[in-house]
Amino acid sequence: MGLVSIDSLAQTTYELVIEMRDGTKHVAPIAKEWNTIYEQPHIQCTVDYDSDGNVVAVFEVTWATGRIQVDPAKVKRMYTQSVTLLLGDANGDDVVDVADIVMTINYTTSYIYGSNPPSGFHFANADMNCDGSVDETDITMMVNTILKK
Ligand SMILES: [Ca+2]
Ligand SMILES: [Ca+2]
Numbered sequence: 001m002g003l004v005s006i007d008s009l010a011q012t013t014y015e016l017v018i019e020m021r022d023g024t025k026h027v028a029p030i031a032k033e034w035n036t037i038y039e040q041p042h043i044q045c046t047v048d049y050d051s052d053g054n055v056v057a058v059f060e061v062t063w064a065t066g067r068i069q070v071d072p073a074k075v076k077r078m079y080t081q082s083v084t085l086l087l088g089d090a091n092g093d094d095v096v097d098v099a100d101i102v103m104t105i106n107y108t109t110s111y112i113y114g115s116n117p118p119s120g121f122h123f124a125n126a127d128m129n130c131d132g133s134v135d136e137t138d139i140t141m142m143v144n145t146i147l148k149k
Pocket of ligand 2: 126127128130131132133134135137138141
């Protein structure tokens with residue numbers, strides 16, 4: 001039993017960044033399938049209303065894993081950027097090991113039970129099959145990655 005090479009788990013993908021006027025940033029990973037269809041991420045922006053009736057902009061990207069709702073008046077700019085993922089590295093410490101499995105299980109159970117997801121969870125890294133969701137399939141792939149001979 002041995003660890004697979006980290007290089008084989010590195011993936012280049014895109015993420016959507018919405019930069020607010022107050023300096024905060026919202027980032028949504030864009031699933032890998034997207035890259036096989038288009039060359040540049042296409043952002044669609046529609047206007048919606050929140051529960052208080054305030055106008056919010058809803059930014060969505062085809063195949064995106066994230067849906068970001070922000071006040072359009074407070075948006076400074078938005079752009080896409082390429083990022084290098086380390087598939088399986090759910091906690092972002094540059095190593096793929098059992099701690100990532102534990103964190104991913106915590107993430108999926110928090111989703112099921114409506115509790116807070118673990119802080120520092122790297123969604124795009126944990127989405128092993130890049131289908132835009134993190135579930136038991138990804139956990140299985142993570143286990144297989146770690147146990148791979
Ligand atoms: Ca890790
Ligand atoms: Ca997945």
